[in-house]
Amino acid sequence: MSVATDTPARSEENFRVTRSRRNVAWTGAGALIVVVVLALFPYIVYSGTTSLMVQAFIVITLASMWNLLAGYAGLVSVGQQAFVGLGAYFVLILAQHSLSPFGGLPVAAIGCGVAAVPMWWLISRLRSGYFAIATWVLATTIMLFIERFPSIGGGTGMSLPGLSGYDPTLLIADTYWIGLAVTVLSLVTVYVMLRSRIGLVLTAIRDDEVAARSSGARVGLARMLVYVVAAIGCGAAGAVLAISQLIVQPGAVFTVQWTAIMAFAVIIGGLGTIEGPIIGGIVYIILQRTLQSYDAWYLIVLGLVAIGVALFARRGLWGLIDDRLNIRLFPVGYWLWTPESTGRPRPSRRGPGRRGIRARRGGRHS
Amino acid sequence: MAWVNAIIQGILTGGLYALFACGLSLMFGVMKVVNLAHGDLAVIGAYVALGVITVTHIPALWSFVIVVPIMAVLGYGLQRTLIQAALDRGVLITLLVTFGLSVVAESGQQQFINADSHSLGVGESIITGSFSIGSQIQLPYLLLLIFAVAVVVLLGLQYFLSLSRYGRMIRAVADDQEAAQLSGIDYRHVFGIAAAIAFGTVALAGIAYGMYSQFSPTTGTDTILLFAFAAVVIGGLGSLWGTLLGGIVLGVAQQIGAQINQADQVLAGYLVFLLVLALRPQGLTTRRAQS
Numbered sequence: 001m002s003v004a005t006d007t008p009a010r011s012e013e014n015f016r017v018t019r020s021r022r023n024v025a026w027t028g029a030g031a032l033i034v035v036v037v038l039a040l041f042p043y044i045v046y047s048g049t050t051s052l053m054v055q056a057f058i059v060i061t062l063a064s065m066w067n068l069l070a071g072y073a074g075l076v077s078v079g080q081q082a083f084v085g086l087g088a089y090f091v092l093i094l095a096q097h098s099l100s101p102f103g104g105l106p107v108a109a110i111g112c113g114v115a116a117v118p119m120w121w122l123i124s125r126l127r128s129g130y131f132a133i134a135t136w137v138l139a140t141t142i143m144l145f146i147e148r149f150p151s152i153g154g155g156t157g158m159s160l161p162g163l164s165g166y167d168p169t170l171l172i173a174d175t176y177w178i179g180l181a182v183t184v185l186s187l188v189t190v191y192v193m194l195r196s197r198i199g200l201v202l203t204a205i206r207d208d209e210v211a212a213r214s215s216g217a218r219v220g221l222a223r224m225l226v227y228v229v230a231a232i233g234c235g236a237a238g239a240v241l242a243i244s245q246l247i248v249q250p251g252a253v254f255t256v257q258w259t260a261i262m263a264f265a266v267i268i269g270g271l272g273t274i275e276g277p278i279i280g281g282i283v284y285i286i287l288q289r290t291l292q293s294y295d296a297w298y299l300i301v302l303g304l305v306a307i308g309v310a311l312f313a314r315r316g317l318w319g320l321i322d323d324r325l326n327i328r329l330f331p332v333g334y335w336l337w338t339p340e341s342t343g344r345p346r347p348s349r350r351g352p353g354r355r356g357i358r359a360r361r362g363g364r365h366s
Numbered sequence: 367m368a369w370v371n372a373i374i375q376g377i378l379t380g381g382l383y384a385l386f387a388c389g390l391s392l393m394f395g396v397m398k399v400v401n402l403a404h405g406d407l408a409v410i411g412a413y414v415a416l417g418v419i420t421v422t423h424i425p426a427l428w429s430f431v432i433v434v435p436i437m438a439v440l441g442y443g444l445q446r447t448l449i450q451a452a453l454d455r456g457v458l459i460t461l462l463v464t465f466g467l468s469v470v471a472e473s474g475q476q477q478f479i480n481a482d483s484h485s486l487g488v489g490e491s492i493i494t495g496s497f498s499i500g501s502q503i504q505l506p507y508l509l510l511l512i513f514a515v516a517v518v519v520l521l522g523l524q525y526f527l528s529l530s531r532y533g534r535m536i537r538a539v540a541d542d543q544e545a546a547q548l549s550g551i552d553y554r555h556v557f558g559i560a561a562a563i564a565f566g567t568v569a570l571a572g573i574a575y576g577m578y579s580q581f582s583p584t585t586g587t588d589t590i591l592l593f594a595f596a597a598v599v600i601g602g603l604g605s606l607w608g609t610l611l612g613g614i615v616l617g618v619a620q621q622i623g624a625q626i627n628q629a630d631q632v633l634a635g636y637l638v639f640l641l642v643l644a645l646r647p648q649g650l651t652t653r654r655a656q657s
Contacts, residue, residue, distance in 0.1 A: 076461045078402065122640060125647035128457050129400020130603070132465075133595040134643070137636055140592060144633040256587060260469045267462060296473035303470035310462045311451050 017334050027329060038180055042173035050176040054244045056285045057179035058237045059265055061186045063277035063284075065233035066262035068190055071272035072202045073226040074209075076128065078259050079135025082119070082142050083112045083231045085254040087238025089146060092248045095162040096152070102178060105239040112235025116228045124224070136256065143254035157249030160242055175244050182236045187330075189229065190274055194332040198222055206272075260299065264306040270316030274330040279317050367502035369625060374503060376621035380614030381513030382578060385571040386594035387601075387609045388520060389564035395604055396540045396560040398457070399449060402464040405591030406471035407565060411437050411572030412581050413475065416484055426487025430573050434566045441565025442558040449561065450554060468587060475583035486576035512574045516613075519567055520606050526563075536560050596639040602649025611650060615642075 042050055062080065069075045090108030091101050099107070123134040147155040163171060193199060201222045204212035213219050242248050261284060269280025284302065291298035309316055322328070386408065393399045401407075414436055415429040422432075452463040496506040527533040538546040539556045547553050575581060575590065593616060601612025616635045623634020642650065 070458065070462075074458065076458060076465075078465060122643050125643060126599070129394065129402070129461055130595070130599065132400065132402065132461055133591065134599070136587075137592050137596060137639060140588075141633065141636040141640065144630075144636070148629070148633075257469075260465070263462060263465060264469075267466075296477045299473040300470050300477060303466045303473065307448070307463050307466040307470070310459050310466070311448075311455065314455070314459070 015336065017336055027331075031329075035180075035184055039177065042176050047169070047172045050172055051244070052285065052289070054176055054179040054240065056281055057183040058240055058244070059261060059284055060278050060281035061183045061233055061237040061240075062258065062262045063265035063269070063281050064183075064186050064190055064274070065230040065237075066259070067266045067271065067274075067277045068193070068226055068233075069230050070263070071266065071276075072194065072199075072206065073223050074206060075223060075227065076132045077135040077227075077230075078132045078256065079137070079139035080230065080234050080262060081254050081256055081258040082135070082139035083116070083234035084238035084241065084258050085139070085143060085146070085250065086112050086115060087235030088242035088248045088253045089152060090235070091239045091242045092152060092158070092160055095160055098162065100162055101160060101239070101243045102174060105178060105182075105236060105243070108239045109232045109236035112238075113228050113232040116231030117224075119231075120224050120227045124220070124227075139254060139256070143250050146254075147250050153248065153250075155250060157247060157252070159247045160245075163243075163246065175240070178243065179240045182233075182240055186233045186236070187274065187278075189233070191330050191332065193226075193229065194274070198225060199332060202226070257299070260303070264302045266316075267306040267310050268302070268316055270318030270322075271310075271314065273315070273318050273322075274332065275321075275328075276316050276318040279321075283317065367500070369622075371503050372621040372625045373618055374505065375509070376618030377614050378505075378509035378513050378617070379578075379621070380597075380610070380617035381509070381516035382571070382574055383593050383597045383613030383616055384610040385512065385516040385519060385567065385574060385613075386590050387597040387613060388516075388523060388606065389567040389571070390591075390594050391598055391604070391606065391609055392523070392560060392564045392567070396536055397445075397449075397453065397557050399453065399460055399464070401449075401564075402461065402591065403468040403471055403586075404568065404594060405586035405589070406468050406475075407437070407568045407586070408572035408575065408590045409475065409581055409583065409586040410471060411569035412484075412486065412576035413479060414569070415486055415573045415576060419486065426573070426577055429486070430570055433573060434569045437569035438562040438566040441561040441563075441568075444565075445558045445561030446554060450557065453557075468591075472583050472586060479583070481583060483580035483582045484576070485580045486573065508577055512578065515570065515574065516610065519570065520610060523563070523567075524606055532556075532559055593635070596635065600639055600642045600650060602651040605649070605651050608649055608651035615650070 041053065062084070066077070066080060069077050069080075087108045090111045091104045094104035094107060095101050119138055123131055123138060126134045146152065152158065166174075194202070201212065201217045201219070204215070204217050205219055205222065209219065238253060241253065245252075265280030265284045266277050267280070268283055269278065270276025287302060288298050291301060313319065315322070386405075390401060390404050393401050393404075411433055415426070415433045418424070418429050418432050419426055424432075448463065448467070449460070452460040494508075496504045498504050525533075527537060535546070535551050535556050536559065538549070539551060539553045543553050546556075571590070572581075575585070597612035597616050598609055599612070600615050601608030601610070615638060619638040620631045620635040623637075624631035626634070
């Protein structure tokens with residue numbers, strides 16, 4: 001409709017809407033090759049490298065989940081460490097009941113998703129900034145509660161049982177693979193979610209929440225779904241963390257620093273894009289490695305860079321790449337092909353933007 | 367008698383929490399900024415006081431005469447630059463920027479000062495002394511003083527907002543920014559003033575906390591921000607006296623928790639907070655949820 005009013009002279013047949021400018025099959029094949037190559041890494045590189053990459057996997061998974069919350073659902077959570085901690089503790093508790101940590105991981109992740117439902121019921125009563133602090137209070141409350149139980153280590157934590165019989169080399173490789181699997185699964189989930197109807201609802205909320213509500217979009221439900229998915233993702237990352245550290249300490253898994261890392265990685269990489277958290281996660285790991293001998297400096301540098309990026313380059317590093325090359329690895333938006341843009345569609349700047357929705361609506365009505 | 371004592375202690379610490387919270391409340395009420403760096407600013411205030419005391423040898427009690435103006439100027443400056451720039455870009459960016467500030471402030475304190483605990487004015491009798499009723503009930507002078515300061519600050523804020531010229535301007539801008547601007551009010555300047563007041567109260571709270579207890583770089587978020595926030599939510603958003611009530615409820619809950627089990631002091635406070643959130647999300651004093 002609105003497309004037609006933009007250019008009243010032309011018929012709608014001249015317009016075409018696709019998901020991506022390029023053929024998606026090629027991107028898919030490329031992604032598959034990358035995953036296969038990554039999966040072969042334990043055979044190729046030293047274990048020090050794979051351990052570092054496990055850290056990167058954890059950060060990328062966490063950042064993708066935080067991006068889903070803040071970048072797409074408009075929910076700034078400062079308490080995602082609640083699920084990192086819960087994921088780690090669920091794995092620990094399951095391991096105490098003689099379930100292997102690797103087998104316990106999916107159970108722990110689902111457990112986090114289940115725990116997220118009552119938590120959402122509580123904190124969704126508050127908005128924006130107060131929502132943010134409420135998530136933080138909730139995370140702290142859960143930590144204080146867990147510290148009361150000496151059987152799972154109390155305030156000091158305890159080491160993860162069930163892995164003592166493992167061959168060290170195999171353990172490192174298995175940890176790497178499970179980390180890779182969690183990351184790939186998280187990215188695929190985010191991608192599929194954003195391409196589905198939920199993604200459309202989220203885009204509508206981001207553009208205009210009141211209009212979205214009045215058009216019948218189930219805003220609360222969509223947000224809750226995002227919160228639960230983010231809880232599952234962060235829980236899985238927390239479980240990987242527990243397996244890679246072999247010890248679970250309340251102060252280390254429930255620290256707000258996890259959320260700081262997620263937020264900084266997302267902002268620096270590019271808020272509201274799937275590619276952003278991946279780039280941000282890699283940048284974070286590099287910075288942390290380079291500056292780790294200077295104590296807290298890496299957090300200061302990261303924080304200052306993130307503030308600068310949030311203020312002056314909102315679309316982050318991926319935004320800069322996108323501006324130059326106009327590529328999108330995970331096409332979740334729509335391209336509008338107009339008659340005058342034969343072969344070169346109008347670049348739609350913000351992923352699934354307003355234009356995308358209008359184009360789709362127009363298509364439906366015709 | 368131990369229980370009566372706990373409740374009295376709780377009421378008095380409630381004053382401290384209300385002092386933490388009124389700056390948070392004010393900035394949210396006027397500029398719709400939820401300042402996630404609020405607690406870290408209080409700790410910065412405490413460190414500045416520590417520095418001032420070390421250099422000038424004035425009594426800890428009077429350090430606020432120097433520290434509050436310093437923090438107020440910092441507040442005005444920060445509001446006119448960083449926070450305003452973030453506000454112009456929306457709520458999401460404001461939250462991200464204040465969160466970034468919080469992390470940078472905390473890591474900065476750890477880097478440039480150290481992670482050790484400090485406290486203010488240990489040697490002064492008014493800070494460590496107390497007076498007792500009977501043999502069980504202890505009333506520390508310091509807590510009485512802090513409670514009095516909190517009440518005076520809240521009263522002062524209320525009178526300032528309702529009677530003074532700047533107070534009227536602040537309320538006008540909070541009500542309708544555009545209409546206020548059309549009437550010739552520079553809202554950025556008014557925001558700056560509000561931030562200066564908020565930072566001033568934060569400095570007071572930081573000094574009070576420094577005398578009441580030990581502080582370290584992590585105190586800002588672990589304790590001050592979360593307690594202030596819990597007090598605001600328990601009392602009801604946007605109500606100054608509600609915040610005092612919220613602080614008192616939080617303080618009493620913590621002291622009762624500590625009576626049951628010393629380690630459960632903080633947990634008990636948060637559980638009451640969650641209970642209020644579940645049963646009465648608009649807070650104890652407000653009639654209906656507004657946001």
